[in-house]
Amino acid sequence: MSRAEKIKSITKRIQGLPTLPPVVRKITALVESPDVTAQEVGKLISSDQVLSAKVLKLVNSPFYGFPGRISSISHAVILLGFNVIKGVVLSASVFEIMETSMVGLWAHSLGSAIASGTIARALGLSEPEEISTAALLHDIGKVLVRVSLPAEYNRIARIVEAEGRSFRDAETEVLGVDHAEIGLWLSREWGMPERLTVPISLHHEPEAATKFKDRVAVVHIADTLIRAFGVGSGGDPWVGRIRPAAWDAIGMDRIDLVGLMREILSGLEEVENLQL
Ligand SMILES: [Fe+2]
Numbered sequence: 001m002s003r004a005e006k007i008k009s010i011t012k013r014i015q016g017l018p019t020l021p022p023v024v025r026k027i028t029a030l031v032e033s034p035d036v037t038a039q040e041v042g043k044l045i046s047s048d049q050v051l052s053a054k055v056l057k058l059v060n061s062p063f064y065g066f067p068g069r070i071s072s073i074s075h076a077v078i079l080l081g082f083n084v085i086k087g088v089v090l091s092a093s094v095f096e097i098m099e100t101s102m103v104g105l106w107a108h109s110l111g112s113a114i115a116s117g118t119i120a121r122a123l124g125l126s127e128p129e130e131i132s133t134a135a136l137l138h139d140i141g142k143v144l145v146r147v148s149l150p151a152e153y154n155r156i157a158r159i160v161e162a163e164g165r166s167f168r169d170a171e172t173e174v175l176g177v178d179h180a181e182i183g184l185w186l187s188r189e190w191g192m193p194e195r196l197t198v199p200i201s202l203h204h205e206p207e208a209a210t211k212f213k214d215r216v217a218v219v220h221i222a223d224t225l226i227r228a229f230g231v232g233s234g235g236d237p238w239v240g241r242i243r244p245a246a247w248d249a250i251g252m253d254r255i256d257l258v259g260l261m262r263e264i265l266s267g268l269e270e271v272e273n274l275q276l
């Protein structure tokens with residue numbers, strides 16, 4: 001079976017996760033329409049109180065660099081843009097599953113989002129909020145497998161634990177594809193733009209990026225650093241190396257690594273009590 005056929009056969013069996021709450025589906029569709037305004041999007045989000053509260057908590061968290069300064073949903077939409085808001089709304093719903101049954105991955109995702117935002121801002125990259133959002137969603141493929149294919153997920157986890165192999169390796173053995181490919185499929189299904197889907201799909205192989213190389217590199221580096229800091233669980237029993245292609249893509253000499261680490265650590269402390 002080719003990789004394309006494998007991913008097709010896996011995704012055909014997946015039915016659980018992509019059923020998002022109706023309001024979330026409406027919001028993600030609305031932000032795609034060409035002449036929608038920030039007010040309209042804000043109004044729709046505000047119609048759901050629980051979702052609004054979650055969105056406000058997320059946008060005021062340290063990932064986005066405006067802690068405690070965004071008081072209304074329409075302000076959030078204007079400040080962060082439609083793509084980020086869409087990512088935030090999706091994260092807020094999807095991560096409910098993580099918060100209850102995949103706590104380690106939830107902490108890993110939040111940590112990666114903080115680290116990505118910090119690195120992107122240190123490098124002066126445009127739209128650091130979008131890069132944080134890609135990092136927040138980078139391991140979404142794992143959630144999908146856990147929810148929709150629980151027997152397979154348990155087999156993967158057992159292989160990792162018993163044989164000390166990488167999570168991706170075990171996924172490929174059991175499913176024929178890994179969570180990065182599944183994440184790409186899901187984020188496309190959800191209508192995410194390439195600026196988010198490319199870093200999600202290539203976060204483990206930044207050398208394969210032909211576009212958005214800097215974004216892919218930032219998410220890859222953040223993912224690795226957060227594992228090295230021991231925050232949450234990235235899935236593997238060890239911390240992998242940062243691939244040289246990622247350093248090349250961002251220009252390692254452009255950053256003060258020690259200062260960056262300190263900043264990431266203080267962002268992590270701030271978010272420690274963040275309950276969505
Ligand atoms: Fe991953």
Ligand SMILES: [Fe+2]
Pocket residue numbers: 108112138139223234
């Ligand atoms: Fe990860």
